[in-house]
Amino acid sequence: MLAVLVLAAIAAIAAPPRLAMLGDVVFPRHTGPGELPPAVFPHWVHRMQFKCYACHDALFQMKAGANPVTMDAIQAGKFCGICHNGKTAFAVGFTTCNRCHR
């Protein structure tokens, strides 16, 4: 718990301020006071590289709350973890928390 708090504090300090963009999707689940900030999925940087149908609807349904994205699922190679595995895109881990949780 302390480690998570420390990491959250580091994340809050280290994360540069980012402007909200149209298409940012916030995943508020399982987050609360004292925990990591919610994950934000930025559509803009993904659609620079992929058309909509690269991910929709095979990997993600186009409906808020329809995709049970969890860190466990990501680390098991599902959802974001299909690409965010350190090969195609940056891996999820304790060095990259604040790239999504911001």
Next chain:
Amino acid sequence: MRPAFITIVVPMLLSGFAVTSGCGQATRHSAVTLFFEDVPPPGKESPSKAVVRQPRRPPPAQAAAPPPPPPVAETTKPLPEPEKPAVSRDWPQLLSQLPRDAAGGVDWVRALEDKRIEPKAGLDAAAPNQPVLPLDVELIPKNQPLFKAIFSHKAHTEWLGCANCHPGIFQMRRGADPITMAKIFAGEYCGRCHGKVAFAPATGCPRCHTALKGAP
């Protein structure tokens, strides 16, 4: 100084002169080999070569003969350009360079048209693009022809596949979907994307209602 010069140098010069000039050839040879190496034996002295001044480079042998063709394939062929991504990978910087619409948002359709971005069709780099459908659908509200909206299938199928919208959001039959602006603002039909990941209906009127182009 003077006595040293007379007692050492002068006898050396005299004896040297006597050795080289005063004896017969065989004696001179044996005496000279005492001091110098590689002295040719008497009678075999090679005549000294005449120094001939020559140009530094020999003149061209045959002016008429064409020079051999340079090895074109090896040297003059430009090296292949290093593999360079077609678009920048500095995403925030690229974002700042993308075309904008009247409301200041990114005009993704134009960015794709102008090839400022080259989004891939799938996670697999070899995934083929889905077909682009050049079909405009006119949606004319009752008694309000000025507010005719034109839905461009082309702009949408550059990004989306048919199954992304049909039949889940829109039925594939004219007039089957009672689309209204109120429903769009409430997040139905076009509002499933527009206002969320695509330009907002509130600020993009003339992009669908083309007759409103130029309106304030």
